Amino acid sequence: MSQNGSAFPPLSEDNKFNLVAGIVAAVTMVASVIAFWWIWWLVQPAAAxxxxxxxxxxxxxxxxxxxxxxxxxxxxxxxxxxxxxxxxxxxxxxxxxxxxxxxxxxxxxxxxxxxxxxxxxxxxxxxxxxxxxxxxxxxxxxxxxxxxxxxxxxxxxxxxxxxxxxxxxTCHNGQPQLTAGTYPRAIQNSLPNDFRLPLDRNYPGGVVITGDKTKSLDEAEINQNVMYHMNVSLGQGCTFCHNARYFPATGVEQGGRDQKHYAILMLQMSKYMKENYGSIMANKDPSCWMCHQGAVIPPGAAxxxxxxxxxxxxxxxxxx
Ligand code: HEC
Ligand code: HEC
Ligand code: HEC
Ligand code: HEC
CATH class of the missing domain: 1.10.468 (Photosynthetic Reaction Center, subunit C; domain 2)
Incomplete structure (x- = not known):
């Protein structure tokens, strides 16, 4: 306890200096942390x-x-x-x-x-x-x-x-016949071939374009259509399945993402559905949208x- 009735002793000039310097340091530190997060927030990669x-x-x-x-x-x-x-x-x-x-x-x-x-x-x-x-x-x-x-x-x-x-x-989503088709409604008819998946090809490899000089510009366009189909169908960007610095990588073991493995499996499944069950599905071509409807987990999955x-x-x- 000090003698003049206040709870704290009067500050010496030195202590005043230290106190002010301390406050300035603290404010600067907080401000820089805020600035750091703000800049991080501006430049961070888009979250899935x-x-x-x-x-x-x-x-x-x-x-x-x-x-x-x-x-x-x-x-x-x-x-x-x-x-x-x-x-x-x-x-x-x-x-x-x-x-x-x-x-x-x-x-x-x-x-x-x-x-x-x-x-x-x-x-x-x-x-x-x-x-x-x-x-x-x-x-x-x-x-x-x-x-x-x-x-x-x-x-x-x-x-x-x-x-x-x-x-x-998962496929029917509350209707016996898929009257609107199996393709993303938002892009139906607006782009070539309704973004149909090229299911007459084999996967992996069907729409690969890197390292093959025989692949024409048309092939690059087919690849783009398929990739856009997947983006819209799953409601995700390219980096959901790819390392944007190296698109050919498949799975984390190659420096890519495992989601690409799953997407290849799903391409195989879509091809299998078309080949084995086309007739009972009224020959409607399977698509990623058919089940995914713009979400990673199809809204009709059990x-x-x-x-x-x-x-x-x-x-x-x-x-x-
Ligand atoms: C989209 C077609 C479809 C609809 C709608 C449907 N069922 Fe079925 N149901 C089937 C099929 C197919 C079987 C045969 C399953 C099998 O062979 O294992 C079946 C079998 C049954 C059986 C067994 C019959 C037996 O003794 O062999 C019962 C009971 C039954 N359904 C009740 C219902 C009821 C109640 C409803 C309405 C709430 C209903 N089903 C709606 C397709 C349908
Ligand atoms: C992999 C996707 C898929 C799954 C899973 C699926 N269906 Fe289908 N189903 C279709 C497609 C596509 C059609 C063709 C619809 C059309 O004519 O537009 C169809 C048609 C039908 C039809 C004939 C409808 C009509 O009026 O002609 C019935 C009945 C049917 N499905 C019942 C079922 C039942 C019951 C299940 C669950 C056990 C089921 N489906 C699961 C894709 C699927
Ligand atoms: C749902 C997962 C998924 C999404 C989303 C996706 N891709 Fe792909 N991508 C794949 C798969 C799977 C392959 C390999 C297909 C094959 O084996 O034929 C591939 C292949 C590619 C290739 C060819 C790579 C090579 O080896 O030649 C390019 C380029 C590419 N994608 C770009 C994109 C771009 C750009 C986007 C965003 C517009 C995108 N992808 C979105 C799954 C995806
Ligand atoms: C017949 C329905 C159906 C079709 C068609 C379909 N999927 Fe799927 N997909 C599913 C179900 C069900 C799951 C299970 C979700 C889970 O548990 O991972 C799934 C999961 C996935 C996953 C894993 C998500 C994760 O990380 O957990 C990816 C990636 C995917 N699908 C991509 C695709 C692509 C790309 C296409 C088109 C080539 C496609 N799917 C077509 C039903 C379907």
Whole structure:
């Protein structure tokens, strides 16, 4: 305690100097830190767009307005009368109640149609509606794609490993027929060939241009169209998949990004879909937009547990 009643002793000239110098130093330091962050903020590379935290198909209707009350009544009656299904070829090992729940949530829900779109609701085992045959082929296709391709993806969301998978809504997004086509609406018809993926080629290598003098200017243009297609479809820039200083690098082991590996896998999957399932898909050409719709995780992808075990990425194909 000092003698003059103040809590602090009077400052000597030296101490005043030190105090002022200290304050000036502190202010300069804070200002330079702020300036540093401001400049960093100006020059930093564009961050990848945040991955949506709820990527599962946002448009499922929890009220199921797509379902007619008489179909739901028929479902209940059928489930009570037949504890076990009478005519399933894919969804084996499930009770009728489990199948019905899946039909409501993923099949009718993903296409936003009533049960009667595929079924004779007087007898759900009846196969007379050709849409049911198409749907059965679609079940098999979903399982096949999950096992062959999606199985090799990282499934990463916000740093956590989550296994997203293909389900009906992944391609259908709430409509039975893809009336707007499978290409980015924003650029449809506005640029050459709707940005169609050249799926008659093999990947990797189909649109590579570096180091090959025989590749013409047309090839460079095809490459640009495909790259732009991917940018728009995933809502990302080139650096999502590339090291912008060296585009030919694939994967971190070559100084590039792993996303390019996944994009090659997806090109292979799109080609495989066209070649093996073109006829059931009304010959609509697969595209990245078809599932991704402008997002890294397709909004219609399923989380683990939302699709039957026989269709998920670790399943075995159903025995005929
Ligand atoms: C897009 C077509 C489609 C729609 C819509 C659809 N289903 Fe199905 N459903 C199928 C297919 C395909 C099977 C056969 C699956 C198999 O072979 O494993 C099936 C099988 C079933 C079965 C098993 C029948 C049996 O005993 O073999 C039931 C029950 C069923 N569906 C109920 C429903 C209900 C209830 C709805 C409406 C909420 C519905 N489905 C909507 C395509 C559809
Ligand atoms: C049939 C639907 C479908 C099509 C078509 C499709 N994708 Fe995907 N894609 C998915 C699903 C499902 C995932 C799984 C997300 C996850 O868990 O990583 C995915 C994941 C990815 C990923 C990994 C994202 C990450 O880092 O986790 C990339 C990259 C990607 N797709 C690129 C493409 C490109 C490029 C095309 C077009 C050549 C394409 N996809 C076509 C369904 C599709
Ligand atoms: C890989 C993409 C993809 C997946 C996954 C997919 N579909 Fe399809 N589906 C299509 C395309 C493309 C068409 C052709 C649509 C058109 O005619 O425009 C189609 C057509 C159909 C049709 C015939 C529609 C009509 O009115 O002609 C039915 C029924 C159908 N799908 C059911 C399903 C069911 C059920 C699932 C889930 C088990 C499913 N699809 C999963 C791509 C897909
Ligand atoms: C979703 C991932 C993805 C995005 C986004 C992307 N690319 Fe690519 N890029 C690839 C893949 C995969 C290949 C290799 C294709 C092949 O093997 O035929 C490639 C190849 C290339 C090549 C040829 C490299 C070589 O070896 O000759 C160039 C150049 C290129 N991309 C530029 C771009 C530019 C510019 C953008 C932005 C407008 C872009 N890419 C966006 C995945 C992507």
């Amino acid at each position: 767009a945040p991955i949506p935290s709820s990527p599962v198909y946002a448009n499922y209707d929890p009220a199921h307005k797509n379902l007619k009350p008489e179909s739901l009544a028929a479902m209940q009656a059928y489930t009570e009368a037949n504890e076990q299904p009478q005519n399933v070829q894919v969804l084996k090992g499930w009770s009728t109640a489990q199948i019905s729940a899946y039909m409501v949530a993923q099949v009718s829900g993903g296409l936003k149609v009533d049960c009667s779109y595929c079924h004779n609701v007087a007898n759900f085992a009846d196969d007379s509606n050709p849409k049911k045959a198409t749907a059965r082929a679609m079940l098999l296709m979903s399982g096949d794609l999950n096992r062959k391709f999606i199985n090799k993806l990282p499934y990463i969301l916000e740093g956590q490993k989550i296994g997203f998978e293909i389900t009906c809504a 989380k683990p547990g939302q699709i039957p075990d026989v269709l998920n990425r670790s399943s075995r194909p159903p025995t005929p």
